Amino acid sequence: MPGKFGTPTDPDYALRLAEFEARIARGEKIEPGDWMPEEYRRQLVRMISQHAHSEVVGMLPEGAWITRAPSLKRKMILIAKVQDEAGHGQYLYHAAETLGISREEMLEALLSGRAKYSSIFNYPTLTWADIGTIGWLVDGAAIKNQTMLAQCSYGPYSRAMVRICAEETFHHKQGKEMVIAYAKGTPKQRQMAQDAINRWWWPALMMLGPHDADSPNSEVLIRWGVKTKSNDTVRQEFINEHAPEILATGLSLPDPELHQDPQGNWRHGPINWEEFWSVVGGNGPMNKERLEARRRAHTEGAWVREALEAYAAKKSPIPMAV
Amino acid sequence: MSDTQWPRWEVFKQDTPNKPHQAVGSVHAADPLHALLTARNVFVRRPQAVSLWVAPASAIFSVTQEELAEGPKPSPESTGVAGAYLLFRKTSHKRSMTFVDYVGQLEAPSPQAALEQALRQFTDAEALAWWVIPASSVVRSEESPETVESWFAPAKEKTYKQQSYYGVVGTHTSKLRGRGGADES
Numbered sequence A: 001m002p003g004k005f006g007t008p009t010d011p012d013y014a015l016r017l018a019e020f021e022a023r024i025a026r027g028e029k030i031e032p033g034d035w036m037p038e039e040y041r042r043q044l045v046r047m048i049s050q051h052a053h054s055e056v057v058g059m060l061p062e063g064a065w066i067t068r069a070p071s072l073k074r075k076m077i078l079i080a081k082v083q084d085e086a087g088h089g090q091y092l093y094h095a096a097e098t099l100g101i102s103r104e105e106m107l108e109a110l111l112s113g114r115a116k117y118s119s120i121f122n123y124p125t126l127t128w129a130d131i132g133t134i135g136w137l138v139d140g141a142a143i144k145n146q147t148m149l150a151q152c153s154y155g156p157y158s159r160a161m162v163r164i165c166a167e168e169t170f171h172h173k174q175g176k177e178m179v180i181a182y183a184k185g186t187p188k189q190r191q192m193a194q195d196a197i198n199r200w201w202w203p204a205l206m207m208l209g210p211h212d213a214d215s216p217n218s219e220v221l222i223r224w225g226v227k228t229k230s231n232d233t234v235r236q237e238f239i240n241e242h243a244p245e246i247l248a249t250g251l252s253l254p255d256p257e258l259h260q261d262p263q264g265n266w267r268h269g270p271i272n273w274e275e276f277w278s279v280v281g282g283n284g285p286m287n288k289e290r291l292e293a294r295r296r297a298h299t300e301g302a303w304v305r306e307a308l309e310a311y312a313a314k315k316s317p318i319p320m321a322v
Numbered sequence B: 001m002s003d004t005q006w007p008r009w010e011v012f013k014q015d016t017p018n019k020p021h022q023a024v025g026s027v028h029a030a031d032p033l034h035a036l037l038t039a040r041n042v043f044v045r046r047p048q049a050v051s052l053w054v055a056p057a058s059a060i061f062s063v064t065q066e067e068l069a070e071g072p073k074p075s076p077e078s079t080g081v082a083g084a085y086l087l088f089r090k091t092s093h094k095r096s097m098t099f100v101d102y103v104g105q106l107e108a109p110s111p112q113a114a115l116e117q118a119l120r121q122f123t124d125a126e127a128l129a130w131w132v133i134p135a136s137s138v139v140r141s142e143e144s145p146e147t148v149e150s151w152f153a154p155a156k157e158k159t160y161k162q163q164s165y166y167g168v169v170g171t172h173t174s175k176l177r178g179r180g181g182a183d184e185s
Helices: A013-025 A038-063 A072-097 A103-111 A129-149 A155-183 A187-206 A220-223 A231-250 A272-283 A287-300 A304-314 B032-043 B066-072 B112-120 B145-152
Strands: A002-007 A035-037 B008-014 B021-030 B051-056 B061-064 B083-092 B099-109 B130-134
Touching: A002 A038, A013 A035, A013 B099, A035 A038, A038 A129, A038 A220, A038 A287, A072 A103, A072 A129, A072 A155, A072 B021, A072 B032, A072 B066, A103 A287, A103 B066, A129 A155, A129 A187, A129 A231, A155 A187, A155 B021, A187 A231, A187 A272, A231 B066, A272 A287, A287 A304, B008 B032, B021 B032, B021 B099, B032 B051, B061 B066, B061 B112, B083 B112, B099 B112, B112 B130
Parallel strands: A002 A035
Antiparallel strands: B008 B021, B008 B051, B061 B130, B083 B099, B083 B130
C-alpha cells in the first residue's frame, strides 16, 4: 500500500511537513499509508534495504563454519544464529516493502552490486574463534545501533528492530561466552581468541559509520526521528561497554592509544577510514566472493522458485490479483 | 533476467488463545501452505504462538483514517464480492509489536460495505487504520492440539536460542565502569 509521499513542490507541502514533524515530536509512529516526505521515504528505503542485505550477506562468513563447529552444542547454536540472520533479512525486506519498493527490485540491487551492505561482512573468517568474536564484537556493535533504531519514527522499521534486538542478544551472549572460554583455556586457544579480537576490533568500530562530521545524512535522519543518536555517540557506547569487558578477560585490544578519560569514557586512537572507504568501495578482502556467493545461490535456486510457482498455478487455490 | 520472489502474504499471529490475531509482517510464498510454513519459520522461531493466519496482500482492502475522511476508496478488484469479511483495526499511534489486530467477522456485499458496517459496529476505540479481508482469502494453521504442539512448541523448547540460557557471562560492564575512571572518586 504505497502511501502519500510529499515533495517540496506540492502546494500543501509546508503545512503537511509541519503536521508530520509535530506527529514525530509527540512520539507517534508513522505507518504505511500515512503522509510522509518523499525524502523520508527515500532515506528509509536506503537504510532498511541496506540493513536487510547486511543480514543476508552476513550469513555467509558464519555459515561457512557450520560444518566445522567443534561440538554438537556449538553447531546447534551456530545453525540457530544463521537461521535468525535469514529471518532478520525477511523482517527488514518486509519493512522496506511497506514503502512501495518490491522484493525483486531490492534483490536486483544487491545482486547487481549497486546496493551496499555492511562493510564488516567483507572480511574473512579465518578460524573458529572468529565465530565467537563476531558474536561478541560485531553483533555487540549491531545491537547498539539496533537498540537506537528500535526507537525509530517509522512503525514497521521500529517493530522489525524490536524483534531483531531480542534475538541478537542471544547472538551477542553466545559469542561472549565462547571467547571468554577460550581466553581461560589453553595457550593455543587464548592465542586464537587474541588473534580474532585483533582482526575484528577495528572493523567493528568502523561498522558504526563515519564520524559525525563526515556523515552527510545524519542531520535529517535525526530531525525526523529515524536515528535518535549519532554514529560517534553509538560508537562511544559500544567501546565503553566492550573495552573493559574484553580487557577483564586478560585479552588485549589492538589500539595502543586506547585509554579511559577523566569522564570514564574509553577513547580510541585514530580509525583507518581509508581502509573503511576502500572496503565500502568494493575492494575489501571478500567483496567479490560475497557477491559471487549470493549470485550463485540465486541462480542455483531459480528452479525451486519456478517449480513452486508451477505447482501453485496447477492447484490455484486462491485467485491472485497480480 | 526474469525473476520472481512469489506473491506477498500478510501474516497474522495469535500469541495465546485469549489474544486476537495480529498483523506482524509479511512473507513471500507460492501457495497458502508455503506461506503458512514460511510465516512459522520467520515469525515464530521464538516466543510463542498458538495460531497463524495468512492472506495474500493483493486481497487486502486497506484504509487509513485520513483516507476515510477524504471519501470512498476503491478496493482491489479481486475482492469486490458478497460474503464474509474479516476486519482488522489499528488503534494506537504509539510503538507496538503489531500493525492491525483482528476485531471480528461480518457478512457484507463488498469490502466497502463491510468497512461501513464495521465503523458502526466496532466503536469501542478510535480506528487509525482498517484492513478488510475476504474470509475466503484467509488461510489458517490447523487447530488440532497435535499441530499446535508440533508447529509452535519448538520455539520454547530450544533453550540455547534464548539469551537467558547464558546467564551473566564474565564480569558485567557495570562492575567494570569505575576502574581507573572518575566514578571511583
